[in-house]
Structure formats: C-alpha cells, structure tokens
Amino acid sequence: MDLQLVLDEGRRRADEALERLLPPETQYPPSIHRAMRHSVFAGGKRLRPILCMEAARAVAHSLPSGVEDLGAALEMLHTYSLIHDDLPALDNDDLRRGRPTCHKAFGEATAILAGDALQTYAYEVMARLGCPADARVRIIEEVAHGTGTIEGMIGGQVMDLEAEHAKPDPATLEYIHQSKTAALITAALVSGGIYAGGNTADISKLRAFGRAVGLAFQIVDDVLDVTQSSEQLGKTAGKDSATEKLTYPALFGIEESLQKADALVAAGCSHLDNFGERASTLKQLAAFLVQRKS
C-alpha cells in the first residue's frame, strides 16, 4: 500500500476517534476541555495510533473494527506526556508543534490538570474498547507498564532530567531512549496486536520490532534537534545541547547515530519476516520514521 495513503488515512481515522471521544470544549468545566483539545489537536502526525492500527491490520489481515479508539487512547497518553514534559519545572518549552504549549496558553495549573485528565481519559476509553474484556485488561496492563516508571515512559523522563549535565554513558542513554520513547511505541504495536487477537508469537515479534524501531525513532529525534530549525520542527530546536542533555549525537556524532538508527530498523524489520506480505506496511513505516525531517 502507498505509504502516504497509510499516513493520511491513519491520521484521519485517529483524529476522528479523538474528536468523538474527547469531551467538547463546551462541556463543563470548559477551561480544562479547551486545554486538552488545544494540545491534542495541535497537528500531530498520530504515529502511535498509526503503528497500533497497522499492527492490528498485520495480525488480523484487515483493520479490526474499533481499533482506532485504542489508537486515540495512545495519542491521549502521548499528549499528556508532552504537556507535562513542557512544563517550566521540566523542559520549560514555550512551543510545541508550532503552537504555544499548554501552560503558555492556559496557565500551569490547568496544564497540569489537562495532562492528568488525558491520562485518565485514555484508561476510560481502553476500558470500553470493542474487543473482549480479557483483551482489554491485557491492553491496559501493557500500556500502563509501557508508560510507567520501570523501563517505561516516566522512568525515561526521570532519567532524562537527571542525566542533564551528566557524564556521557551509553548504558544510561539507551535506558533513557528505550524507556522514554520506545516503550510507548512498543505498547502501541503490542496492544494493536492484542486487540486483533494475536497469538503469543505474533505479540513477541511485534514487541521486538517495537523496541528496535522505537529506539531508532528517538535517535533520529535527537539528530533532528541538532540539524533542523525550530520552524522545520515546530518546536524549539537545539534545546538538547543548550541543556546539555545526554543524546546520541552528543555521544556518537551525527553520522554514527544515523547508522545506528538504520541498523536498528533493519534488525527490527527482520523480526516481522514471518508475517510475510502482511508486515510490508509496518516495515515501510519503520523506514519512514528514520527518514523523516520533522
């Protein structure tokens, strides 16, 4: 399938689900719902929902009905993490996807609560998904673990902050990237596979693919922070070196970092060989993630 069509169609599906599932701006109390929607509808690429939906399609041979709601829940979790990451006490960023960050537009208190609420909504949505209850609890467990403190998203954010100005250390760097970014990407792929009724072998292949491709994705993110302008990225560029963050380009240089990303994508895709043709879109998506420019 044409990759651009997959990206466009996936984004449209995810946006429709988010629009349907999130309370309208007029819902009382309006300030919090405006803040949530400000950050959710800021023009994201919806990569996590797309990876989730394509994993489900690869397992089930066609897109399972209702899987876009799971994609929307994953995007809510991703957005909550961005809102909190941007806060003055954390990365202190004014710009995200080319718009004022949530706390810049609505104040810190509302931004903290809007992040909290997006996490809460994600679980409410996952509890009501259109797959059997035992698949729903497995999905919730998987996603909670992937966004938690032990090799999950929050653990990665913690070490990302603590490693600022720290001595460069490849093991810490890999922990940060694997946890901060790859864990949620992996949870997106695995939960899509569970939604589609995948067996143990399917799930473990999607997990291995996710870990490799998710790490490659974050390496490329760090490289883009160095090589692209704020305008191209839609967020403040050059922040990593300004805050002396521990990154792949800082430790290995740009060339070697990009080589590592390419090698990870190749290794990740090899895990999907048994899927045959059904995995071709996931493999194309993996290649796209390391070739993107923003």
Added chain:
Amino acid sequence: MDLQLVLDEGRRRADEALERLLPPETQYPPSIHRAMRHSVFAGGKRLRPILCMEAARAVAHSLPSGVEDLGAALEMLHTYSLIHDDLPALDNDDLRRGRPTCHKAFGEATAILAGDALQTYAYEVMARLGCPADARVRIIEEVAHGTGTIEGMIGGQVMDLEAEHAKPDPATLEYIHQSKTAALITAALVSGGIYAGGNTADISKLRAFGRAVGLAFQIVDDVLDVTQSSEQLGKTAGKDSATEKLTYPALFGIEESLQKADALVAAGCSHLDNFGERASTLKQLAAFLVQRKS
C-alpha cells in the same frame, strides 16, 4: 464490629497491599520511587481503601480475597491528586499529613512525575485484580470516570481553583464538592461492590450512599480547615479563607454546614437499609467521617 478495629485492620491491609504493589525505593530510577513512597506512606487514614473493602464485604457477606489491591489502587489515585494539588501552581502547600509535600522534598519535576506515575500504577494494578476480566474493566471505567473531568475529581479541582475569589454560589459549591471528593469516594464504594459481584441494585444503593456521604465528608473537611490548627490537621489550616476558596462554612456558617453534613449522612445511610445488618459497618464509617477531628 468495633469501628476502631475496622479502621485499624483496614489501614493495615491497605498498607500491606501498597507496600507489596509499589516498587521498592531501590528500584531504578530510585528518585521517582522514593518520591512516590514518601507521599503514599505519609500516614494517611486509608479511608478510600477501607470504604472499598467494607462495600465489598457488605455485598459478599465476607471480605473477598484480593480486594485490598483495589483499595491500594484507589489510595494511589488519591495520593496522586494530593501531590499535584499541593504543587506551587495549584494550592502551593508545603505541609501534608505533617510532612513536607512531595515537591518540597523532591523538587517540582519529580513531584509532577511521581503523581503521574501513581496514576499509571493504579491502572496497572486494577488491570491485574483477582476478579473476572469483565468486572475489572467495569471497575476501571468507574474509577476513571470518578477521577475525570465530567463530575469527577479533576473537574472538581478545576472549578475549585476557578472559584477562588468568586461570588458565592451554592450550585458551584455543590459541583466542586461532589466532583472533587465525593466522586472518588463513590467510585471506591461502587468498585468494591463490583469486585464482590454485586448486582445492579447493590451498585446503585452503594452509589447513592457514596454521593451523600462523600459530600458530607468534604463539608466536614472545610469546617475542620476553619476550626482546627495546622498541628491537629497535619496540613496548613486556614488556607481556604486565606485563598478565599468557595466553601460550605464561608457560605452557610459552621453550624449550618455541620447540620447539612449530618442530614446527608442520615439520607445516605437510608439507601443501605435493604442491606440490613451487612451495612452496619458502612453506616458506622459514615458517622465517623463527619465526627472526625482531623
């Protein structure tokens, strides 16, 4: 049953579950796990776990095995809300349960992430509870809704902040109290009932009881803020009037507020009459909640 025994035994059970379920302080990355445990093990009364376990006992005639894990998840959610509520951008409180608040002890960034992580863990724990998967997803949906933005905990916090310095208005005041406090108390009772396999009638009675008693609980909380010292409360007293918060004593005076609380408890307890003897502990707990001094 002797009420003090119920409170002591319930707290012990909840603490044991929290100790078992939360990662140890040594778990990498240690800073976040220390911060989570600092706030969770600060000497809370564990009222929400106790209400949850007693609701389950009332439905099942004896305490169902494993329900304390659900109680622990509810306490994690309560603690996450306290950590975020205490932040400088929200209530800016230095003292909680007689100890430095999380951001005072660990810094704002870690406090934000520790609150986030306690919410995440609560859902991971609920996904793994020892009741059937269809009960687990109903529990998760109930709890997420009760802590969300529409007549849930976050909605109440939002309006609580927005109503500072606002014109006194009984309808807004009731929305705030019902959402900020009563919704999670109600979710604790209802989820305990679901865990125990309660039927629709059981659940709707527990819900009506929770709404009334939860509102009474918050009214008494506001009264204690006026009448008790910081030492007695283990948190900064007199904050509500200092920040011109919209409260029951500010709107109706102390006497009338306490009369309202008593009337709510009586009305709440009447919903449990069909439970007969099985509800006697819940009724005693309701009376205790309005007679407490801290």
